[in-house]
Structures are given as C-alpha cells and as structure tokens.
Amino acid sequence: MIQKNKGILTVVSGFSGSGKGTIMKELLKRYEGQYALSVSATTRNPREGEVDGREYFFRTREEFEQMIAEDALVEYARYVGNYYGTPRAYVEEQLEAGKDVILEIEIQGALKVKEKFPDTLLLFVTPPSAEELKNRLVGRGTETMDVIESRLARAAGEAEGMEAYDYLVVNDVLETCVEEVHHLIQGEHRRVSRNIEAISEMREELKSFSK
Amino acid sequence: MIQKNKGILTVVSGFSGSGKGTIMKELLKRYEGQYALSVSATTRNPREGEVDGREYFFRTREEFEQMIAEDALVEYARYVGNYYGTPRAYVEEQLEAGKDVILEIEIQGALKVKEKFPDTLLLFVTPPSAEELKNRLVGRGTETMDVIESRLARAAGEAEGMEAYDYLVVNDVLETCVEEVHHLIQGEHRRVSRNIEAISEMREELKSFSK
Secondary structure, rough: OOOOOOOOOEEEEEOOOHHHHHHHHHHHHHHHOEEEEOEEEEEEOOOOOEOOOOOOEEEOHHHHHHHHHOOOOOEEEOOOOEEEEEEHHHHHHHHHOOOEEEOOOHHHHHHHHHOOOOEEEEEEEEEEHHHHHHHHHOOOOOOOHHHHHHHHHHHHHHHHHHOOEEEEEOOOOOOHEEEEEHHHHHHHHEHHHOOOHHHHHHHHHHHHHHO | OOOOOOOOOOEEEEEOOHHHHHHHHHHHHHHOEEEEEOOOEEEEOOOOOOHHHOOOOEEOOHHHHHHHHOOOOOEEEEEEEEEEEEEHHHHHHHHHOOOOOEEEOOHHHHHHHHHHHOOOEEEEOOOOOOHHHHHHHHHHHOOOOOHHHHHHHHHHHHOOOOHOOOOHEEEEOOHHHHHHHHHHHHHHHEEHOOOHHHHHHHHHHHHHHOO
C-alpha cells in the first residue's frame, strides 16, 4: 500500500525581505496539524513578550554547550556572541509522527542540515526580481540609505548560495506562494526515492498474484 | 526576472489499468493551452474512427525508416511487426512555445527519452496497492482468467522499472490525481537546476545595486 511516508524535513531560507516568515506562518495556519515549525534554541536573553518554547528555547551557555557536546543539535552557529541552534529531538519526534518539519535558517545552516540529513528538502524564497527585492527593502521607508545598502549587500551575499537549494519559491502573491510551498513539499512525498519500500512490496505482491 | 521557463518534457508510464490515459485526458482538458500531448507515429493501419495526426501519425514503413535514419524520432520501438515512435519536431516546437509536453509511453521508451533529454520528468502511475490493481483488472468482468493472469504477469513486469522514475502518481481519486500531476509538473518549473540563468542574472543585478 502506497501511503504517506515519514515526515519530510524542509529547510526554508531566502532573502531578508522575501517574506518567508509570513509564508511559513500562513502555511502552518492553513494546514494545521500537517506541518511543524522547528523552534530554535538560543543563549540570548528573551525579549519582551517572548515565551520559552515558542519563539525560542532559552538556554544558558553551559546548557547549550552541553547540547553541542551531546550532538543534540541538527546545526548551530554563533552570531553576535550568542549561540543559535536546532534541537534534534523535536525534529526527529515530529518527523516520526508523520509531520513535515520546517526549519527557517540561513544557507550555512541549511547546508549543515543537508549534510546530516541528505533527505532534506531545501527551498529558497525570493521575490520575482532583484528590482522588486530592492523596492521592498527601500519601500519600508523607515530606514536610512546606509541600512538599505547594507541590506542589499547582504542580499547579494545570500544569493551566492541559491544553487545549493532544490527549489526556488517565488513570492509574488502570498496566497499563491503558500500553496506552491505546500505542493512542493507534498509532491516530495511522491518521490520514488522516498517510496522504495512500498514499491518493492508492491512488486512482490504482483509477482505472487501472477503465479 | 524569474518567470516560467521552457516547457518540461514529461513521460507518463504506468500499469495497464492504472488509468493513466484518463488522467492525461482530464489534465489537458482542465489546463487547456498549458499542456500538449505528443502524438506518436506508427506504421500500423488506422482503425475505424482514428484520424491521422490525432490518434497517430500514420506512416508507411519507408517513411518511418526514413525518420529513424534522420534521427527525427525521440524514441521508437517495434511491437507486433509495426513501428511506433515519438516525432521529435512536434515535441521540440511545443517545448519552445513554453508548453509542457506529455508523452505516454512504456518504460523502455521512457528510459530512451531520458537518455536523449536528461531534463525529462518521469512519472509512474499506479493504483494505491497491488490488490487494487488486481481488482481493477479482474473487475471489468469481461475477461477470462487467462487474460487476467497474463495482465497480472505483465503488471509484475512493468513494476520492474518503477525505480527509474522520478515520482509515483497514486491514482485513487481521479480529481485529486489530476491535480497532483499538475502540481508535480508545475513544481518542476521551480527546480533550481532549471533556473540557473535567472539566478545568475538576479545575483549580478543585486551586486550592481549594492555597489
């Protein structure tokens, strides 16, 4: 019987300003119970309104380094003096439970995850054009030209890794884009390489019928 | 600008009794203008009601062998004394026009096409289980057990090639299945390897902005 297999680990990266956060929030709302968003662990202090286990798992430096030592993180990085990482246990539990797990991380982390879990699906979210990305970054109207230029430089850097991803997700109309992400992940469940066992069972059964 | 690229060549194979013909007919009807179904050439005689250029391009043996000699076929095979093949010109014209071209052929042909056009997407249509396939073959109620058994043996043979395909299409509910095929092919347009040029343009543009 060919049925939905184990959950798929999907890493979503994309330009700052690509709207990936909004897309994921909408995806999880629209297909409740089907997806799980991975919550990162961090050593930085909680900001006002942030709840442990919702925005982040807040950990001390000692706890975090203990997790590193125990290989309890799928990937981790240091950023401005703090650790950020993806706890392995949560990801594996959700995948076993058949949920498709979404990690929102940048390219370096994405490549580390892919190395550890070669089955990972890598999606890169982009506006339809460089021009449009520029307009979105400028358009907020709240930033100085210095900030905008540093964002554009950062985007140019982010673009360096795009070829390592499996699919581009073009965020033009949010609604369409959410559906596209959903179809890419669900389509992935039908990939032959993820159904080798079911295929081989089916073949054996067919052979037994025709004897 | 990341836009829809060239059409995608999709080969659809599947068990006899999988309903692949019905799925494709429905797909073409529902998304008129977006897909093109490749018409095969053959040396067999037209049956009543068959129209040249619709069911098949009917060709003489000399004409067909001329096409082989000119490499004018994407793939061809001999079956019960007649030639069957896929004319290359039609496929290439439709792809250039941005249409996704569907070829309905069996596994040997599928592998030959993939060899010539490595970008080909290979879909394999299957009922949800071997039991269900058996029921469908038996269920028509019009065949002798001999015919049914030879069909099951053929299905067991067809199953040998399943691993060479990219995706399984599970035909349980027709409506759902047609949508699934549509999403698999459209999702394929977003594959990074099919957008290398657009990605590289975007990167250059972003670099020019941030200078």
